[in-house]
Amino acid sequence: MIRAGRLLKNGTGIMSRIARPALTVSRSVQRCLYQSGPDSSEKETIVKLLYNIGSKKEVEQYLGHFSSVESQKFAVIKVGGAVISDDLATLASALTFLNRVGLYPIVVHGAGPQLNKRLEAAGIEARYEDGIRITDGPTLAIAREVFASENRKLVEALERLGTRARPITSGVFVADYLNQEKYDRVGKIVRVNRDVVESSIRAGCLPILTSLAETPEGQILNVNADIAAGELARVLEPLKIVYLNEKNGLYHGTTGKRIETIHLDEEYEDLLKEPWVRYGTKLKLKEIKELLDTLPRSSSVAIISAEHLHKELFTHSGAGTLIMRGHRLFSEQDLGSVDSDRLRALLLELDPSISSGRDSAASYWQKLAQLKADGGQYWIYGDEPYQVAAVVTRAAGQSVSVLEKFVATKAAVLGNITDNAWKLIARDHPQLVWTVARGDDNLAWHFERADGSWAVGEDIVFWYGIEDWTQIAPLVNAKPSKPAVSSKPAMPSGPAGSRGYSTMARRGHIGRRGYATASGSPLRVGLIGARGFTGRELIKLIDGHPRFELAYVSSRELAGQPVPGYAKSPLDHVSLSAAEVGAIARAGRQAVDVWILALPNGVAAPFVDAIDAATSGVASAEQPIVVDLSADYRFDATGRWAYGLPELHRKDLVGWNAGRIANPGCYATGSQLGLAPLLPYMDVARLPSVFGVSGYSGAGTKPSPKNDPAFLADNLIPYAPVNHIHEREIGHSLTRIANPRALDSPVMVQFTPHVASFFQGIGLTLHVPLRQSMSAKDVHEVFREFYSGEKLVHVTRDAPLVRDNAGQHYSVVGGFAVPPVSGGETGSASLAARRVVLNVTLDNLLKGAATQAIQNMNIAVGIDEYTGIPAPEQPTMSQS
Known part of the structure; x- marks a missing residue:
């Protein structure tokens, strides 16, 4: 079996952020910072919160990387004056966060906009020569006042958050006149007194420096x-x-797009030739190159906003622009052109087949030589210090290339060298296939780079640029069970899990894929509880799914009757007891790959227990997946059940190890989609409220006034006005996002459900109290960024309508409204104005139940998340 090597030894590799779109920490972490002060467990708590912006492995990798050096060698952060004046709270929160995980960034700030404003008020003209401010006596006098004032503002903002900070307005930079005749009192730094900075850090204080210097x-x-x-x-x-x-x-x-990464050794010369690189941009790049050329190769420059600082520091995908020296990459087609000893050492350390002794480097070299002798080709990719290496082969007469090995050291991952090596591979090979074990820790990274995938035994075969499975099957010694459904490359639909070259066109399949299809052997599904409305929708979805097929459809009332709406094969309803389900589960995945429990609350446990007993001692990869649509396991505290709301908890669902999935409730899904992006902005002293109205299909099939069309005509019925189970579910799940350690004191939400005379669909109106005033435009931007790339959450400025969303597989969030704030408002009036009102719609039977179950199943079994989920029947509301 052809296999791509591990990205890092012992599972330490590129963990792509296939989890939900990241809450920037200045959003997700502020809740913790404002709720609690430092204690012995706070660092652990905040580290866990970091997992919301990246994988656990990424976060631990970077924290270990940063904390392995002396405190003063972590980071120097230059803060522009505009950041202090316009975004002080976010800046203070970001710096506080870093300090509370044990890091000591050193801040050097400017105050240009503030100085210009003060000079204008004083009637002093701001003058520049060669881009340098001419600083005469009156200008310097005002500059000293402004720098001291802005320094004090930042220090006080930090101390309000409980972070010790030390204002340092002099004594660090020693300078001579740059050119006194030309620029007057402008300095050229000749010495830096690091003792002043290190003394601050030893005292446990963040050093906050101005850029003023002194002559001897x-x-x-x-x-x-x-x-x-x-x-x-x-x-x-x-x-x-x-x-x-x-x-x-x-x-x-x-x-007009943001440049994600610049590797200077590889790209600098070509970048300077770009026609748009001139003036300030060219000067900035030259200054950065000159700086990095004098520093260790491990140092890098990041240009980032305060809000996204944590994502830049703690994830591989980053957020701003990362600039590093890097190393030149190579691509060779002859083993004699590479350093075979260094390549051998890298493979011995990181490649599973060679490091385990199953194969040897010498025999592999011979295999490559024979391939070439037989008319085939091979390519070896790597970087100068051999931190990353890949081998791609193509047999004679084949158009499809095979990625056989891809390995990288920790340094290559931290330096994003792996992703640039991938770009070279993608450039040279328009059609590529590779194989990865199902249990590989880095599956998400591979999914992001593939157009399609197919599970073959214990492996997953990935490919891009290929429309016909028959091109792939001979390369992996597998026979497709039916003709493949092609999967065209999709443009990026979500936050990319990795950076790319700034000057190289990026392949369209980097990022989560859209409504793709997949092909391969059928995955058998057992559906328990098919009589309800959700069960019927699941049958329709599975009937149209290219990978799932129904093996059992169980219903006591319908036993013996044909299953309607299922055309793949003749199938009758059966009535399976818990013991019978356990007996089937004992046969392993050959009998059923996925069990769906579409049962009322309180009924699922016997079936779950039977499956658990039947598969006790069986490896997790051999156990069937269980998806429970009731509320029975949504509050699981054992850690075995994943909460299946992918947009917020996607990382918990990846791979067969997520063997138990609790499908969220319909009201809870819509409410959380409306509340999650606002968590870091909420006023925790006031409760958000959710007013929900559902179609009567949400009341089930058992006759009652709540699903009686005659009783509902011209009517609206409120029910469970307090303590509805969805109210607790909403708070429980949101708490896992905002503060994982506080499950005994969850986020609280007021929720009031109603049922109306329409059949299906849900409309929600949410009132969310805010800590600070925000405009409707600001809120819309928060949601647009948060759900960027999510195929099943659409963001719109207009208030969505239930009738437009009924029958659709996505949810819509919009209608953002903020009360006007007048300058005279104080006290309770001002407090009431600090809130946002928004609307959420979704189909309670689809995104609120059946569609979400299919979405969860796709992720868990390792195929495209949106496989089998129909695209919108009409133009979708744009995420404008």
Whole structure:
């Protein structure tokens, strides 16, 4: 079996953020920062919160990386004056967060906009020469006041959050006049007194520096904050030099898109030839290159906004622009052109077949030589220090290439070298196939780079650029069970799990794929509880699914009757007891791959217990997946059940190890989709409220006034006005996002359900109290970013309508409204104005139940998340 090697030894590899779109920590973490002060468990709590923006492995990897150096060598952060004036709370929160996980960033700030404003008020014209501010006596006098004031603002903002900070407005930078005749009191730094900075850190305080310098005689001189930060970095040699700006990075002058990564050794010369790289952009790049050329290769520069700082530091995907020296990459087609000894050492350490002794490097070299002698080709990819290596082969007469090995050291992962190596492979091979074990920790990374996948035994075969499975089957020694349904490359639909070259066109399949199809051997499904409305919808979805097929459909009332709406094969209802389900489960996945329990609350346990007993001692990869649609396991505290709301908990559902999935309730799904993006902005002292109205299909098939059309005509029935189970479910799940350690004190929500005279669909109106005033535009942007790329959550400015969403497989969030705030409002009036009202619609039988179950099953078995979920029947509401 052809197999791509592990990305890192012992499972430490690229863990793509296939989990829900990341809450930037300045959002998700603020809740913790405002609710609790430091205690012995706080670092652990905040580290867990970091998992909301990246995988556990990523977070631990970077924390270990950062904490392995001296405190003063973690990061130098240059803060522009505009960030202090416009985004002080976010900046203070971000710095507090870093400090509470044991890190000590060193801040150097400017105050350009504030200085210009003060100079204008004083009637002093701001003058520049060669982009440098001419600083005469009156200008310097005001500059000293402004720098001290802005420094004090930041220090006080940090201390309000419980973070010790030390204002350092002098004594660090020693300078001579840059050109006194030309620029007057502008300095050129000649020495940095690091003792002042290190003393602050030893005292447990974040050092907050201005960029003012002094001559040896004590004359104060003005120095550009970027230059001051760079000179400080040259002395301290930190892992990160961070330039905070409000734009969240550098942007390509032609495409307008943010540049994710620049590897200077590979890209610098070509980048400077771009017609849009001129003036300030060219100067900035030259200054950064000059700086990094003097620092260890492990150092890097990040240009990022304060809000996204944590994502940049703790995830492989990052958020702003990452600039590093990197290493030049190579692509060779002859083993004699590479350093075979270094390649051998890398494979011996990281490649599973060679490190285990099943194969040897020498025999593998011979295999490559024979391939070439037989008219085939091979390619070896890597970087200069051999931190990453890949081998791709193509047999004679074949158009499809095979990725046989792909290995990387920890340094290559942290430096994003792996992703650039992948770009070279994608450039050279328009059609590629590779195989990964189902239990591989890095499956998500592979899914992001594939157009399609197919489970073959204990492996998953991935491919891109291929429309016909028959091209792939001979390469993996597998026979398709039926003709493949092609899977065309989809444009990026969500947050990419990795960075890409800034100057190279990116393949369309990087990022979560859209409504793709998949092919391969059928996955057998047992459905217990088919009589209800949700059961009927599941049957229709499975009938149209290219990979799932029904093996059993159980219903006591319908036993012996044909299953309606299922055309794949003749199938009758059966009535399976818990013991009979256990007996079937004992046969393993050959009998049933997935059990769906579409039963009333309180009924699922005997079936779950029977499956557990039948599969006790069986490896998790051999056990069937169980998806429970009731509320019985949504509050599971054992850690065995994953909560199946992919947009918020996707990372918990990846792979067969997520063997037990609790499907969320319909009201709970819509409510959480409306509340989750606002968690970091909520006023925790006031409860959000949710007013929900459902169609009467939500009341089930058992006759009652709540599903009697005659009784509901011209009527609206409220029910369970307090303590509805969905009310507790909403709070329980949101707590796992906002503060995982506080499940005994969950997020509280007020929820009131109603049933109306329409058949299916849900409309929700949410009132969410805020800690600070926000505009409707701001809130819309929060949601648009949060759900960027989510195929089953659409964001719109307009209030969505239930009738437009009924029968659709996605939810719609919109109608954002914020009360006006007048300058005279105080007290309770001002408090009432700090809130947002929004609307959510979804189909209670589909995204609220059946569609979500299929979505969860797809993720768990390792196929495209949206396989078998019909695309919208009409144009979708744009995420504008």
